[in-house]
Amino acid sequence: MEKLMGRLGLFIVFSVACNHQNKDIVNSADQKVRPNVLIILTDQWRAQATGYAGDPNISTPNLDSLAAKSVNFKNAVSGMPVCSPFRASLITGQRPLTHGVFMNDVQLDTAAVTFGKLFSKAGYDTGYIGKWHLDGHGRLSFIPPGERRQGFDFWKGNECTHDYNHSVYYANNDPEKKIWDGYDTFAQTDAAIDYMKGQTTEKKPFSLILSYGTPHAPYQTAPEAYQMRFHPDSIQLRENVPEEMKEQVKKDLAGYYAHIGALDDMIGNLMSNLKNTGQLDNTIIVFTSDHGDLLGSHGAYKKQQPYDESIRVPMLWYIPKTLGIAPAVKDALLNSEDILPTLLALCTIDIPETVEGINYKSYLEGKEDIDRAALITCVQPFGQWNRVEHNGREYRGLRTQDYTYTRDLNGPWLLFDNENDPYQMNNLVGNDQYSDIQSELDRLLTERLKENGDEFLPGMEYIQKWGYPVDRTGTVPYSP
Template structure:
């Protein structure tokens, strides 16, 4: 049986008993905006036109960024799929909700986004990749508790076959296949859903969870693949010579996926404008983590490097909320997304939520901390200990520095301003000893505040009762 901390149980009870009061005389449906979350998979923060990537043009995302709040230092606190998704839904850190590895189930009793918005009178819908059920990547997720409060359902646990992508519709356990490249069909389905809600008395919450630009990198439609010549790709300076040829080829495919998704962002915005819903919709664009793609001699995620941990984070906020658009330096983390959306919607934030509500910060009424945490509880999969030298770590990230400690002690220290590609590890450098000690102290304080004992990964696996193979990875089935 899974271990469930007392304070989670207390939060569930308090949430169930807490009156859903909103300080307004108007009906909630008349004053609350719709919420649309466009979630991508493995899209690193650097890979957009507005972020300055020389390899790709993202005109629709650039346009969205221009009319949004852009959290330029946003991170995925545990940069891997399921942990981020669980934090997005619960507003909790991984050691609280327990999903610190892929392919395990988020507690069906958790207080989640879908349940909170449903209780507040929203119509809820989910399209695309779920990766929170842990019962097999292609298996039917039945209506009820395992869908965590989402009613409209066009979802599947996890697949990366983007041209033969499976999903399930509503209560029907029969497998269906998205027509063509799945991001296109998923976008059309989301637009149909939102159009059907135009005259509804209730606002909607819709999550569209795309599988790309995650590998396989070369499966975007041909018209997008043809836009990118691997020989012309400009690599980050931290890609070793041994991986440069492969990285250029894979990045060409990665950018093809990104260009396709950029078109889908444009299509969504166009339809929201035409329907008159854009200025009554909070639109969040983000990703569950980044992708190293050869940087530091590695691929994919889990590690604390910028390409892995930093993610795009755009909040388009209706003008009537009177929040100024533009770049913000605050270090928004995964668990902060839910409470910020709830704050913007005037929905009470459950006691179980650990993240920060950024609305007062956005209104200029409050300051937020200048550091946040990055965590790897148990390295697994493509970064497991046995085959790939993975390691448990805890890291503190400020606007300028990244400092990481593994179980043996200080591991990494980077000045991300003077060394944006994190090539020069300053650990042990006498010139930076004072800085290292200060960041080490800050990290220890944050771990105490978050009740993180920083134990070996297997201790947490035993505590939560997860089955793992010889590499420390939770096996999954299709």
């Protein structure tokens, strides 16, 4: 309890400092050439599934090499662990109930203040390659140039597809449907390398988001050479996978790691290209994922639920030496909406008033500490991964360094001591020994919800408020 109270005390001090920090103007009249920005975004890559994180099933030498040169936010969280909500928070710096993309297959407001618009205004060439999932006009539809691309100029993207070997995309202004050549993880990497090489003669810096669809299911679709590396019988499962699911989970994990093996090689290709072109010394690289994958843990698959396999994501920041930030492993619980303001500050771009996330630049520089608990949220108790019959429910919660606490519409739901119960198998809600901790986390959660203006209503009330469509049953959103 003393340890928790100490950290909560830090939270009170530094949350005030960070909120003030976002209002600061970070532009400098005598600034040097701004760094390039490359965001490597993967889909459904859980935090533990890397060599540097100690996963016994996978070797990721290229990612491990990047981690050694980077700031590793080992406790990073996807605050609403679903594809579209994370992506909207990434490019707006806002929480899902502010930007309104709290579910998949709806459109982000085209008037939003976004990554693409801000970097373009600051003189950057902006590019986007791969999965978008913010347009809401159908998963294979053409997203025309202009406001629906949210400020990105160069474009080789698709709304959403997981057919990795017959993957649809559209190039720049051409409305003709195209297919990536072969396995799209490889083709998208080649496109990113070509784009970055093309920027070597440009006077202005680039900002590129490379958004892969892997290692998201279907799991058994990586090239055969990668699938051959992983055999189900050799897979070591997490302790929280039920006995009756183990055989299937081992098969799926073998395919999952095959996708990761391919991605690791592509990260190596990206790094080699940046080094060979001389761009690495002036490029910020952020490697992360939109959420994790339960993959059998707690008897579930995919995401949305508040367990670590779902909410925790890898988060590496490679920062050029010229910015004076040393590689390190950091404890802070960086959340989805915090990425944009931190990037803007590192690139000496003003952080707009619309941004709600924390600017971690001073934290990275060692000038202050931040021990703010990460807020985790789920709005709708339905959809493919969070159905009520599979224990899905609306929730609000906090992830601290030591505990995960969530509340559903009926009150306290889950409390885990993550230090002593890393697989989150012992729910401590109502446990007398943890009553003080539960009460303090519940109080803090109430404060955070009040601070955010979140009334924690039933999911359908948010659907109706935003005017999102439902199917003929009136309960389940559909993809327009």
